[in-house]
Amino acid sequence: MIEITGALQRQAWMDKRLPPVEQLDGGLWSVPVVFPNNPMRYTLSYVMVDGGDCLVIDPGFDSDAGYAQLGAALERIGPGISGVTGVFATHYHADHLGMARRVADAAGTWVAVGRLDRDVLRGYGEPGGAMEEDRLQYRGWGVPAEKLAEVLLPPRAFERIREEAAVDLVLDGGEELPVGSRVLRTESTPGHTPGHLMLWDDAARLVLSGDHILPRITPNVSLVPHEHPDPLRSYLTSLERTAEAEDHEVLPAHEYRFRGIGARARALRAHSMERLDEVLAALEAQADPTVYSVAGRIGWSRGWESLGGFQLRIALSETAAHIQYLATSGLHSGVPGLPAVPAASGGPAVPEAASGIGVPAAGSS
Numbered sequence: 001m002i003e004i005t006g007a008l009q010r011q012a013w014m015d016k017r018l019p020p021v022e023q024l025d026g027g028l029w030s031v032p033v034v035f036p037n038n039p040m041r042y043t044l045s046y047v048m049v050d051g052g053d054c055l056v057i058d059p060g061f062d063s064d065a066g067y068a069q070l071g072a073a074l075e076r077i078g079p080g081i082s083g084v085t086g087v088f089a090t091h092y093h094a095d096h097l098g099m100a101r102r103v104a105d106a107a108g109t110w111v112a113v114g115r116l117d118r119d120v121l122r123g124y125g126e127p128g129g130a131m132e133e134d135r136l137q138y139r140g141w142g143v144p145a146e147k148l149a150e151v152l153l154p155p156r157a158f159e160r161i162r163e164e165a166a167v168d169l170v171l172d173g174g175e176e177l178p179v180g181s182r183v184l185r186t187e188s189t190p191g192h193t194p195g196h197l198m199l200w201d202d203a204a205r206l207v208l209s210g211d212h213i214l215p216r217i218t219p220n221v222s223l224v225p226h227e228h229p230d231p232l233r234s235y236l237t238s239l240e241r242t243a244e245a246e247d248h249e250v251l252p253a254h255e256y257r258f259r260g261i262g263a264r265a266r267a268l269r270a271h272s273m274e275r276l277d278e279v280l281a282a283l284e285a286q287a288d289p290t291v292y293s294v295a296g297r298i299g300w301s302r303g304w305e306s307l308g309g310f311q312l313r314i315a316l317s318e319t320a321a322h323i324q325y326l327a328t329s330g331l332h333s334g335v336p337g338l339p340a341v342p343a344a345s346g347g348p349a350v351p352e353a354a355s356g357i358g359v360p361a362a363g364s365s
Contacts, residue, residue, distance in 0.1 A: 002215055002264050005249055006030075006257030009044070013255050018042055021073045025204060027182070030251070031073040033060030035095045039311070043095045044253050045070060046208055047077055051180025054079045055086045057199065057208055058253050062098040062160075070103065081106050088177070090210025091193040092117035094157075096253060097164050104168075112169035112177075114188065114195025120227045121165035127158035137225065140337035141316060142290025151313040173197060184208075189242060191235025192219045194228045198242065207261065208251045212238065215250070215258040218271055222317035223324050229339040232325040236272060239265045272322075279322040283332050290335055295319040 004010055009030070012019035018041075022030045029047040043060040054074075060066050071081050084107035089097035092113060100111045124130045131152065138151050173188025177199070185200040189212045199208040211219045221235045228234065243265035250261050258264070275298070282297035283289050295316050296304050307315050320338060327334035 002258045002260035004215070004256060004258050009256035016041065019044075019256075021076065024206075024251070024257075027180070028204075028206070029073065029077055030257075031070060033066040033069050033099070034063065035061045036063055036065070038095070040095065040254055044251070044255075046251060047074065048179045048182065048184075049077060049079060050182050053085045053178070053180045054083050055088060055177070055179045055184075056084050056103060057088050058090055058096040058210065059087055059099040059103050061095045062102055066099060067102060070099070083107070085109050086112065086177075086179075088112045088199070089117075090198065090208070090212075090253065091196040092121055092164060093193065093211070094160060094164070096210065097167075098160070101163065101166055110168035111166075112171055113167045114193075114197045115170040115172050116190065117193050117195030118165065118167050118170045120194060120224075121161055121167075123226055124158060124161050124165075127155050127162075130158045130161075131155060133226075137337065138313075138316065141320065142292035142336075143316070144292070147312070150309050151316065153313075171197060187242065189238040190228070191221050191231055191238050194231070194234075196238075200245075200248070202248075205245075205248045206251060207242075207245065207248045208253075209242075209261075210253050213242065213250060213261060213264055213268065214252045215255050215264065217255060218268060220314050220318055221321050222314055223320035223338070224317060225337075225339045230321075230324055230328050232272065232321045233328065236269055239269050276322055276326060279319065280326055280331060283323065283326070283335070291316055291320045291323065291337065294323060294335070 008022060009019045018032045024030055027048055027050045031045045031047055032042045033045045034042050043058055045060050046057040048055045048057065059070060074080050081103060084103060086109055087100045087104045089100050097113060104111045134152055135148065138148060143151055171186050173186050175186045177184040177186065182201060185202065187198045187200060189196045189198050192211045196210060196212055198210060198212055221232050223231055243262040246260065246262050248261060250258050278298050279294060282294045286293055298319065300307060300315060323335055324338050326332040327338065
């Protein structure tokens with residue numbers, strides 16, 4: 001069980017509205033930043049102010065409305081956007097890193113992100129070529145021709161990726177980031193993205209978890225072949241490393257604050273094992289399975305038929321990540337279109353994933 005500490009955040013999430021800007025301690029604030037046209041609705045950005053320093057963590061999706069929200073909150077807090085001395089993104093997704101460059105350029109400061117995430121962004125080619133690779137990947141995963149257009153990213157998405165690659169500081173995990181008298185410790189938590197980082201404020205008993213651990217939603221773990229060959233294995237290993245600090249309050253980038261990181265990490269691992277059961281059963285029930293045909297047999301919380309557009313895309317890439325984990329664990333030979341990866345020599349044990357539990361899965365972020 002977890003203890004919900006962000007009561008106002010939780011009520012706002014349940015009411016499907018923006019939560020208020022909240023002062024969490026003397027120098028730490030929670031600031032919602034709108035995420036337009038997305039079921040997640042907003043990102044919880046955090047602002048830490050101490051001794052003349054002002055660090056913005058996960059500034060959110062780049063929109064005029066979001067920039068105005070963050071700017072107004074910074075004016076209320078004190079320094080304004082011009083007083084920001086650093087911008088940190090837990091990972092490269094657009095609802096976290098998207099507005100980082102805009103804020104940093106306005107303040108004349110730096111943007112920091114995990115090294116592997118920076119490398120992913122730099123690894124994309126020009127938009128035309130990247131779009132063709134994207135099309136070939138999803139076609140190879142068995143997506144029907146009539147569904148293909150809705151799962152592919154638009155040109156603007158690939159242009160944005162190239163823009164977001166302009167970061168100033170790359171981190172590997174294990175570094176210390178001073179913010180005035182406070183010291184934040186970075187920890188590498190790959191899985192949701194290859195370079196995902198969490199920030200620990202051990203003196204204040206706080207951890208800013210990004211999307212690695214959320215209180216209710218299962219974070220999406222997607223296979224993107226050129227990013228990471230076995231992301232689910234990395235995610236489960238990261239969960240094991242981050243499940244110890246039960247006395248820390250968790251400040252996630254979505255939903256609401258809570259305590260009980262160990263219990264939540266164990267629940268997320270159990271959910272992954274149940275999903276692996278489902279995926280293995282779907283693979284074994286078909287003569288020539290594809291990522292698409294397997295995904296169609298999984299108990300998605302919103303229902304398979306309701307998934308479309310970007311939600312269908314991430315459902316497929318999440319299914320691919322689970323198939324890959326089974327393949328690299330020696331439990332299945334895999335399906336077309338997945339990276340060729342040698343069998344894993346370590347990581348979390350897998351046999352329990354073949355137990356036949358088959359519990360329908362919850363929704364994903």
